[in-house]
Amino acid sequence: xxxxxxxxxxxxxxxxxxxxxxxxxxxxxxxxxxxxxxxxxxxxxxxxxxxxxxxxxxxxxxxxxx
Numbered sequence: 001x002x003x004x005x006x007x008x009x010x011x012x013x014x015x016x017x018x019x020x021x022x023x024x025x026x027x028x029x030x031x032x033x034x035x036x037x038x039x040x041x042x043x044x045x046x047x048x049x050x051x052x053x054x055x056x057x058x059x060x061x062x063x064x065x066x
Contacts, residue, residue, distance in 0.1 A: 001046070003027035007054050010037025022047055031063075 004021055008014040009030030018028045018041050028047040031054060032038050038049040052059045 001025070001027045003029060005029045005031060007031045009041060009049070010034050015041065018044065018047060 004026055006014050006017050006021070006028060009018050009028075010032035014030070014032070015037075018030050021028050022044045026046070028041075028044070030038060030041045030047055030049045032049075032051065033053045035051045038051065041047050042049055050063060052063060054060050
């Protein structure tokens with residue numbers, strides 16, 4: 001299964017991208033700095049959520065390595 005990373009996933013456009021991608025059979029890693037905005041996405045199949053700020057280099061590096 002192909003996976004994509006969606007940043008700003010808790011917002012309107014990011015959320016729509018996550019929902020559409022899951023419906024098309026992709027795995028999604030949804031990233032946002034706001035935990036509450038990711039709650040709805042946790043219910044989607046094949047959607048993993050992660051809370052961090054991609055503007056912080058060290059946090060992003062840790063996320064990509066894991």
